[in-house]
Amino acid sequence: ANSGSVGESVDYKITGIDPGAGIMKATANALEEYELSDWELIEGSGAAMTASLKKAIDKEEPIVITGWTPHWMFSKFDLKYLEDPKGVYGEAEDIHSIARKGLAEDLPGVYKVLDQFHWTPDEMGVVMSSIQDGTSPEEAAASWVEENADKVAEWTKGAENGNGDKVKLAYVAWDSEIASTNVVAKVLQDLGYKVTLSQVEAGPMWAGVADGSIDAHIAGWLPLTHADQYKKFEGQFEDLGANLEGAKTGLVVPEYMDFDSIEDLK
């Protein structure tokens, strides 16, 4: 297909996710940088995006989505990132754990676990795929924690028990973060903490940690994806560093689409 027909074939629409996601901002930038003024970025959700992706792939129809790694979609479907010669989506990203100020003093055990929490994209992938296969996030997290006791012991090493102390974690309903947040919640519960998970948008997630109404989140995509929030609230949270290395975002299409670069969308 020539490049003109790529746009026509998908009605010049990119299937996006929740408007607060950093990848939406990056994609808006990509439309400008690559001069794709005919194109529209459609808002939705992670779940709606993967449903559209599955529908398209079942019929071998064209689709362009905002995608990211780690994500189960890459093990379920044959997909490729479009090349991004202008580097709009940045280099590899890390996912950081972000704590409210004062957490180390108020809940040192929680702080320690969050500080020690670190895993690989493959480990996260196991939990994500299990959830995708129909296991509830709580159960998928519990199984992973049970089967990875050695790893979990590294995270909880030296951490005080909770004795029923309350902890509030926030997350956004992105598949990667549903997996990670449920795993950390389970680990904290097993240590004796009472954990509340609140599902919010990306803005409130960062704002909540900054104003102290949320104890922590483990969904800080840096240095690029959440750069705006990081800058906006800098000094009002504690960055505990990366809990996962080698994340990535970009525009993603099925392998059967016969072009390879964002430049070909023009």
Ligand code: PBE
């Ligand atoms: N994501 C997944 C998020 C971070 C985690 C790439 C969709 C985003 O803010 O874009």
